[in-house]
Each structure stands twice: as structure tokens, then as C-alpha cells.
Amino acid sequence: MTHQALYREWRPRIFDEVVEQRHVVYALRQAVISGQIVHAYLFSGTRGTGKTTLAKIFARAINCENPQNGNPCNQCVICEGMLNGSLLDIVEMDAASNNSVENIRRICDEVVFMPSQARFKVYIIDEVHMLSTGAFNALLKTLEEPPSHAVFILATTEPHRIPATILSRCQRYEFRRIPIDSLIGRLAEIAAKDDFDVDREALKTIAVLADGALRDAISLLDQAHSSFPGKIGRDQILDLTGVVQDEFLQQISEALFEADAAALLTLIDELVMTGRDLARFVSDLAQHFRNVLVCQVTEDPQQLVRATAKTLDDMRQLAERVSTDRLIAVIKGLSALLSDLRWAADMRTALEIGLIRLMNEQIVGSKPDRLIPDGPPAAPDPKPPAKPAGRSTPPPPATDRQAEPEQTSETAQAESEQASEADTDASEIWQRSLDRLLADGHMALYLFCRPAMPVITDDRLHLVFDPADRINYQEACQDNSLRILKQAASAAASREIAVQPSLNEQAESASNDVQPGTNQPAWIQKIKDAADTLGVPVEMEE
Incomplete structure (x- = not known):
């Protein structure tokens, strides 16, 4: 038998096996027990939180011949037909690939016919927000006046893209992200029953990286089991996902706040040579400084920072050396740098320049000078900036100037300062x-x-x-x-x-159409100067 993905093997088949989502499970179970089934449901929430799974369980439960406390028995003819896909009364459609008006019209034409075996004809439309405007309009009339034997279950990750006319005709259930403790418990149960040798820190790391999506967590555990023989640890999970280790982030932080540009560039070179995603690294670094900020403003950061005890101690030591304002400024700077990296032709150079500039702005205990100026280089002996025409402060009247005594050297020095x-x-x-x-x-x-x-x-x-x-x-x-x-x-x-x-009109000399010292018109010289500034090669042709 071919290998089945772990998340499919461990997909819940009854309401009791669903992890979290108690508010949705209770409402659907009570609807099955009381027999109060409405014609349209909308399940919305982030990926991997159980929308499609609960839709299938609910479809079996309302058609089951022997329901047990609202759960489907999974043994009757109806349940077995739905599990093996032979029952035609349950239609599951992916709206991402079947989003045209014709696909919805086909459903509207078929829905009027009675189910062949089951009590209800159930239509599960996944990613319903991908339907076109015409498809939504075609579905609207059927949702408004559906046959008594039809039940629509719509699932989406972006409910804001669904028209209000559709939303108003559905019972809506919001699926929440699954807490980390629940993810760890489910992963530990899977690892124990399938004899996976994985430590607790690795499971915790998987749960944090899954970001509340149980399917992502189980898939990552399955991939780790296939990739690494023997015991699976935290470092293996980080290597598998391309996430930078906490020790490396701590070294970057030390170099950044100690203004050690050489160490910073060496660490970036190491990062590039290991093939890490630079944009993901900047995001992880910003998250690291967020954790340092949490350690600084709270006395018990364990509830808000998911890290090992050693990493937490390092964060606390760094939090004692850096002010809150500097941490906030660094996080803002990294957010801006992450936006710049998306448009950078050379991501490594953009990362190095961005971190060096951030380093010069955030030296601990002092206000540093900028290593890399943002504007054009200044002249060797700059003159005071000329006042704009019409905006300069008018000189005092002549009588006042004559009446004033001669300024002393101290007064002139004070005005100069x-x-x-x-x-x-x-x-x-x-x-x-x-x-x-x-x-x-x-x-x-x-x-x-x-x-x-x-x-x-x-x-x-x-x-x-x-x-x-x-x-x-x-x-x-x-x-x-x-x-x-x-x-x-x-x-x-x-x-x-x-x-x-x-x-600065004063700096503009009375130039003629021809630039002094050349035989070219002034506008050609301006184009050349602009091209030189931007690094664009320009060639003159007759």
C-alpha cells in the first residue's frame, strides 16, 4: 500500500476527536441531536484549523443511520459510502479551480433532484471566496430558496471577499488558531502511537512554527520523520524549515548593538553560505527583538515568549543593556528593511547596508554618526546654505544697525554656535x-x-x-x-x-545654451550628470 500523508491518516472522523474549536463542535453537535439543520453554513478561519474536516464530519452526522450523541457511527452504509467516496449525495468542490458560472449552474440544476440514498444532499464548497462575481450571483438564488433536502457548507480563509448577500444567508462559524499546548499534545499523541523518536523541544518548535495550524504541524512532523533517522531534536527541525537558530540571532544582536561591523558582515556571509532565506531571516530577527522587548517590559515572559531556558536568559541579559526606545526603533527599522528586500536586485547587499545603517543608529549608550549618508557627499569646504528667495529674514532697519554697538567677539561666537x-x-x-x-x-x-x-x-x-x-x-x-x-x-x-x-537661485550662474568648456548644449550635459548619478551608461552618437 502506498504511503498516506500523516495528516490524512490522523484526520478526525467524529466530533470527539477534533482538537479545540469547542464552540463550533458544540453548535454542530447540538444541531444534529435536535435535528435543526439549516440550509447553509459558512466556516471561516485560517488554514489547517479543521474547516473541511468538520464539514465532512457534519455531512456524515446529519445523514448517519445510527448517530451516537451527535457523532456519526462511521459503520452504516451511508457513512462508509461517504468515507470511501462512493456516495453521490455528498459533493465536494474546490472553488479555486471550479470558479466559473457554469460550475455553479451545474450545481443549481442538480440540487432540485432528491438524494439517491442519504437524507440530505450536501455540497461542500472549499475556498468559496475564489468564486467569480457571476458565480456568486448564480448561487445566490439557490441559497435564498433552497430545496429542503439540500445543505450547503462553504469554507473560506478570506470571508471579507464573500459578498454580503451570501454572508447574510449563512450560519457563520469562525475557526480559531489552535493553541500551542494543544498542538504539542496532539503531536505527542501521534509520535507515541507511531513510535517516532522526537524530544519535547522539537515538538514545541514544530508547534511554534505551525502558527496555530494543526495540519501544518502534523505535516512538518511527518517530513522530519522521513528526513532524519534516529532521534529528532530541535536543531533538526530548524534546519528542515530554514529557520535561523537562536544562538545565531543572539550573535547578530550582539554585533548590532556593539557596533561591530566586521563581525556583522562575517555572520551575514555565514548566513548566505548556508542557503538561508534572507527575507525570512530579517523576519526572524525582528521576532527575536520583539521577544527581547517582552522580556524587558514583563516580569514573567515565559507565557509570551516560546524559547528555551538558555535563550530566554540571553534575551534577558540583552534586555538589561538596551533601552525600550532602541528596541522599538530596531524593530521598525527591520520592518522597513524587510519591505526593501522585496524590491532589491541584490538581497545580500541590501541586507548588509540596511543592518550597518541600523547599527550606526542604535549604538548602546550613545547617538552614533551615520557611516553611510543618505544624500550626496558634501563638498570638502561647504558654504552655509543659501536662504531661499523670498523666505529669508529681512535685515533690521538702518537706524537700528547704526544705533547698535559693535558686537564683541563673545557675542559673535555665541551667534555662530x-x-x-x-x-x-x-x-x-x-x-x-x-x-x-x-x-x-x-x-x-x-x-x-x-x-x-x-x-x-x-x-x-x-x-x-x-x-x-x-x-x-x-x-x-x-x-x-x-x-x-x-x-x-x-x-x-x-x-x-x-x-x-x-x-537656490544664487548658485545658478547666468549660463548660456552651451555649457562652458564644452561644445554641447546645457540640456545634454544635465542628462549626462543625471545618468552618472544614477549609474546609467550613456553613449553619444552623431
């Missing part, structure tokens, strides 16, 4: 604003506004663009761009702040 602090504040606010644009997914606006020079005067953030960046300036002046920039700047400055883009 104040101006330097203002420039620093403007740069910090602008950098945080750019980070927020990137985190919120405004990639195009982020790229257009990066070259701007920030200047703050009177609660107004001036973004001064060079004349060569006129296109960037025009994009920043759009109404929608100004609204997004204002939101980002206000959040970065923790106060209401306006944003005003402007061109």
Missing part, C-alpha cells in the same frame, strides 16, 4: 523625515527629495534644491508631495512644521 546648532537641528529633522518617507513606502518622493539642503526658519523647513535638480524641485512642489512632506517633517520634529521647497 546658535547658527551651527540650528543647521544641526535642520539636518537631523530632515534625516528623520527621509527615514519616515522610506518607512511609509514613499520611495519615489524619497529619491526626489534626498538632494535637498534643509534650512529651518520660523517653524518652516526650507528644502533648497540646486538648479541642476529642478525636476526634483518640481516634484516636491506637487500638492500631494507637500502634504506627505509636511506629515513626515511634523512627526520628525514632534511639532507642527511647514515645508517649503525652493531653488
Whole structure:
């Protein structure tokens, strides 16, 4: 006999064998006992929680010749015919592959005929949200006025995609994720009866990775038993699923908070060479820092963090060294990095740059400088940023200037320090604003506004663009761009702040149509400069 998947072999056949979902089991069992069967049911919930299984048990129970406390006997002719698939009165359809109007019309034409053997003709439609709009409309009339012998059981993982007209005609039951303790108990029962040599930590790891789906947990146990001879441990499960081990995540965390870029790059190289999924690694790292945060804010994290005792101790030690704000900032940064990896052509480079940048922002106990600037490199001897036209503070009247005494050297030095602090504040606010644009997914606006020079005067953030960046300036002046920039700047400055883009007209020399020193028009030179900045090769042809 060919091998049968473990989850199919251990699929419950009566209500008593169903793991959890007590609220659904009780309601369906009482409906069978009382005989109050409605014409349409909707089972919704995440994958692997028992929707299809309970639909089949309920279909047998309402047609069973000898029900026992609401459970099907699984021995009568009806039950055996449903179990071996020979009974034609039970129709199971996958709406993902049979989602057309013709498929539903065929059901509507057949439903009027009486069942051949059973009491009810039951239609189980799985993944019902995949039906087309026309198919839903074709099914609507039958659900509204069905024959007395017809019962529809609809199962879906996305109930929000089902029309309200369908939802209102069904009894809806929401299936919940199965708790980890229940998953471990079921897996231990399967392992004991099938003589699987697996330790408790491995079962716990499988339950955590299953994320509340019993079918996924049993399938993972089946795969582990087929892949590893001998005793199955926690490390084998992690290797099988491609999840990074806790010790490796702890090493990454140490390198990240100690600003050890060399160790960080070495660990990333090890990660890449072992063939791990980099996006999954970033997600696991964010989950690791979430667990560290839980250890920091709660006295008893065992209920919220599923980890070994040694890993939990390491998390507690790290939680004592890092502040809550830094942990939250790291988790946010990793979430933004995970979004960037989906669009990165070279995921390794994007991961290395993202973690190094995050490392420089989160050094323990100090505010680090950035290793990788977000904007273009500054000139060796930068001049103070030019004030935008029409926005500079007007000079005091001449009479006031004549009446004022000559400034002392101390006063000039104090004003110079104040101006330097203002420039620093403007740069910090602008950098945080750019980070927020990137985190919120405004990639195009982020790229257009990066070259701007920030200047703050009177609660107004001036973004001064060079004349060569006129296109960037025009994009920043759009109404929608100004609204997004204002939101980002206000959040970065923790106060209401306006944003005003402007061109640095003083830096724009009176250029002719031909660029000085060349025989090419100015617009060609601008295209070349833009192509060089973006790394796009450009060739001139006559």
C-alpha cells in the first residue's frame, strides 16, 4: 500500500476527536441531536484549523443511520459510502479551480433532484471566496430558496471577499488558531502511537512554527520523520524549515548593538553560505527583538515568549543593556528593511547596508554618526546654505544697525554656535523625515527629495534644491508631495512644521545654451550628470 500523508491518516472522523474549536463542535453537535439543520453554513478561519474536516464530519452526522450523541457511527452504509467516496449525495468542490458560472449552474440544476440514498444532499464548497462575481450571483438564488433536502457548507480563509448577500444567508462559524499546548499534545499523541523518536523541544518548535495550524504541524512532523533517522531534536527541525537558530540571532544582536561591523558582515556571509532565506531571516530577527522587548517590559515572559531556558536568559541579559526606545526603533527599522528586500536586485547587499545603517543608529549608550549618508557627499569646504528667495529674514532697519554697538567677539561666537546648532537641528529633522518617507513606502518622493539642503526658519523647513535638480524641485512642489512632506517633517520634529521647497537661485550662474568648456548644449550635459548619478551608461552618437 502506498504511503498516506500523516495528516490524512490522523484526520478526525467524529466530533470527539477534533482538537479545540469547542464552540463550533458544540453548535454542530447540538444541531444534529435536535435535528435543526439549516440550509447553509459558512466556516471561516485560517488554514489547517479543521474547516473541511468538520464539514465532512457534519455531512456524515446529519445523514448517519445510527448517530451516537451527535457523532456519526462511521459503520452504516451511508457513512462508509461517504468515507470511501462512493456516495453521490455528498459533493465536494474546490472553488479555486471550479470558479466559473457554469460550475455553479451545474450545481443549481442538480440540487432540485432528491438524494439517491442519504437524507440530505450536501455540497461542500472549499475556498468559496475564489468564486467569480457571476458565480456568486448564480448561487445566490439557490441559497435564498433552497430545496429542503439540500445543505450547503462553504469554507473560506478570506470571508471579507464573500459578498454580503451570501454572508447574510449563512450560519457563520469562525475557526480559531489552535493553541500551542494543544498542538504539542496532539503531536505527542501521534509520535507515541507511531513510535517516532522526537524530544519535547522539537515538538514545541514544530508547534511554534505551525502558527496555530494543526495540519501544518502534523505535516512538518511527518517530513522530519522521513528526513532524519534516529532521534529528532530541535536543531533538526530548524534546519528542515530554514529557520535561523537562536544562538545565531543572539550573535547578530550582539554585533548590532556593539557596533561591530566586521563581525556583522562575517555572520551575514555565514548566513548566505548556508542557503538561508534572507527575507525570512530579517523576519526572524525582528521576532527575536520583539521577544527581547517582552522580556524587558514583563516580569514573567515565559507565557509570551516560546524559547528555551538558555535563550530566554540571553534575551534577558540583552534586555538589561538596551533601552525600550532602541528596541522599538530596531524593530521598525527591520520592518522597513524587510519591505526593501522585496524590491532589491541584490538581497545580500541590501541586507548588509540596511543592518550597518541600523547599527550606526542604535549604538548602546550613545547617538552614533551615520557611516553611510543618505544624500550626496558634501563638498570638502561647504558654504552655509543659501536662504531661499523670498523666505529669508529681512535685515533690521538702518537706524537700528547704526544705533547698535559693535558686537564683541563673545557675542559673535555665541551667534555662530546658535547658527551651527540650528543647521544641526535642520539636518537631523530632515534625516528623520527621509527615514519616515522610506518607512511609509514613499520611495519615489524619497529619491526626489534626498538632494535637498534643509534650512529651518520660523517653524518652516526650507528644502533648497540646486538648479541642476529642478525636476526634483518640481516634484516636491506637487500638492500631494507637500502634504506627505509636511506629515513626515511634523512627526520628525514632534511639532507642527511647514515645508517649503525652493531653488537656490544664487548658485545658478547666468549660463548660456552651451555649457562652458564644452561644445554641447546645457540640456545634454544635465542628462549626462543625471545618468552618472544614477549609474546609467550613456553613449553619444552623431
